[in-house]
Amino acid sequence: MWAIVTVTKNGVSKAIQVKEMCDSELSIDIYTIEKYKCEGVLAPTQDLKELILQVYSKYKTILFIMASGIVVRMIAPLIQSKIVDPAVLVMDDKGENIISLLSGHVGGANEKAKVLAKIISARPIITTSSDVNNKIAVDTFAMRHKLFITDFTSAKEVTALIINEEKVCIINNSGININKECLCENLTIDDYENYKNYEGAIIISQKSNFDIKIPYVHLVPQDIILGIGCRKNTKTRDIIEFINTTMKQIQLHIKSIRALSTVDVKQYEIGILETKEHFGVDLDIIYRDEIALHQNKFKQSSFVMKTIGVGNVSEPCGYISSREGTCLLNRTVNNGITLSIWKEKEEVHVNE
Structure with missing residues (x-):
């Protein structure tokens, strides 16, 4: 969902036009101050500062149709970090130029400026060095491959090496499919043993603790599924502690978890719901009729079968959610909690 914010009559007209042109591709809400309110345009306040405050935390993409200087002054107190800030675009009220102002990479403002410009026949204004020099930034690389950046300072340092034509290697310890369009003459895939031939490295791994003597950034694939079951009213802290301990034992980074997966009868179990929120991951609910199709692949419990109608929870749930990974x-098992860990089968993409 996008928001368009404008405070002039011409800006409102242009916003309505943009929304109509993007109707089949983007979902857009338009905001203005009360003075210029009209049908289909929201005007919750007469104060621009208050309006921006309301919109800034609600949307992942905001297009301002107004002078960039006004936008900079208005959003400055609200900016937190590239991890959480929305993509911010600025456009003139004639719709000729679209500036990627904030969160160009992680928030996707650069790409969104290009997409919108193509739809409305405008000119995208991109100022990030990696883009204008046809080099990929680490945060963009991570976003395209659904990887978690463990340290944004390191990501910035390695990005600078790439932009400045220093040799950087990608050490792909997780075996993910790397989009070849992200590579360039000074950014290549190589083995860990050869890292000394480079000035920097991007290490893709679910492990930690790398003995490497050059600047590097660690990117974690988020493709681990935890199949989980528990007794009713199991304490949240017990589930979290069991997961943390188990992940550490098998040397998997905690940020590699993409989702918890459980049976439908546990979808409202407070311990599982709070654990999902604690780790900031998805929760996949698998219905028992689907589990029944796969439960014979795993050891079954007669007690679980008698209680909920299927003989196993954690393994078939993890198996199904990981796409038979x-x-x-x-x-x-620990203290009434059952856990299995699965690596998702990677989706195959064309032209990669």
């Missing part, structure tokens, strides 16, 4: 840890 690789089991890294078979069902393990």
Whole structure:
């Protein structure tokens, strides 16, 4: 969902036009001050500062149709970091230029400026060095491959090496499919043993602790599924502690978790719901009729079968949610909690 914010009559007209032109591709809400309110345009306040405050935390993409100087002054107190700030674009009220102002990479403002410009026949204004020099920044690389950046300071340092034509290698310890369009003459894929031939490295791994003597950034694939079950009213802290301990034992980075997966009868279990929120991951709910199709692949419990109608929870749930992926840890039990760990089967993309 996008928001368009403007405070002039011409700006409102242009916003309505942009929304109509983007109707089939983008979902857009238009905001203005009360003075210029009209049908289809929201005007919750007469104060621009208050309006921007309301919109800034609600939308992932905001297009301002007004002078860039006004936007800079208005959003300055609200800016936190590239991890959480929305993509901010600025456009003139004739719709001739679209500036990527904030969160160009992680928030996607650069790409969104290009997409919008193509739709409305405008000119995208991109100022980030990696883009204008046809080099990929680490945060863009991570976003395109759904990787977690463990340290943004390191990411910035390695990006600078790439932009400045220093040789940087990608050490792909996780075996993900790397989009070849992200590579360039000074950014290549190589093995860990050859890192001394480079000035910097991008290490893609679910492990940690790398003995490497050059600047590097660690990117974590988020493709681990935890199949989980528990007794009713199991304490949240017990589930979290079990997950942390188990992940550490098998040397998987905690940020590699993409989702928890459980049976439908546990979808409202408070311990599982709070654990999902604690780790900031998705929760996949697998219905028992689907589990029944796969439960014979795993050891079953007669007690679980009698209680909920299927003989196993954690393993078939993890298996299904991982798209029949690789089991890294078979069902393990602790204090009434069952856990299995799965690596998702990677989706195959064309032209990669």
